[in-house]
Amino acid sequence: MAASRSSRTTSVTRHREVAARVTELLGRVAITRRADDKRGFDHGTFVPLYVVYPDAEVPLLQLSLQADYDPEAHLAVGRALAPLRDEGVLILGSGLSYHNLRALGPEGAEPSRRFDGWLTETLCDQPPDERTRRLIAWEQAPAARLCHPSEDHLIPLMVAVGAAEHDHGTRTYHEDTMNRSITVSSYRFGALA
Secondary structure, X not given: OOOOHHHHHHHHHHHHHHHHHHHHXXXXXXXXXXXXXXXXXXXXXXXXXXXXXXXXXXXXXXXXXXXXXXXXXXXXXXXHHHHHHHHOOOOOOOOOXXXXXXXXXXXXXXXXXXXXXXXXXXXXXXXXXXXXXXXXXXXXXOOHHHHXXXXXXXXXXXXXXXXXXXXXXXXXXXXXXXXXXXXXXXXXXXXXX
């Protein structure tokens, strides 16, 4: 079923409101920002949200990662955007807890299990200050660079954690048979509404 014209107009209006609010919140803490309404959505944004909202009846705003992948900077972006959570905006960090395309078979089994265990302990069992400290130093985690040769699939998590910095983490999805060997998990922060 296609979204009606009036719901699309409402969605576009809400999209612009959210975009303006994001720009305002990031500006308050002097985070560099630039709107680009011509750029399409990354597959990490488009694919999961298309599955959930195939009619595109919700406003959607995508943030780009900072080129240096600095965990502290992305935690700061999340902190700046935290007020959006109380304004009915879902902050989603799309990625994967394991992303080494060259080791998706049996050679990735043990590294992915070790990193996933560390990540779950960090996100779900640590107090906020320790969780933040561990995420900033994520490269020191067991098998970190084997699981994330490039951290582009991990850094979106930092924004989500920054936005929910004092909320408890919960693992919402876990699989240890992806490609017959890879362990992956997903997490949420705070209570479900």
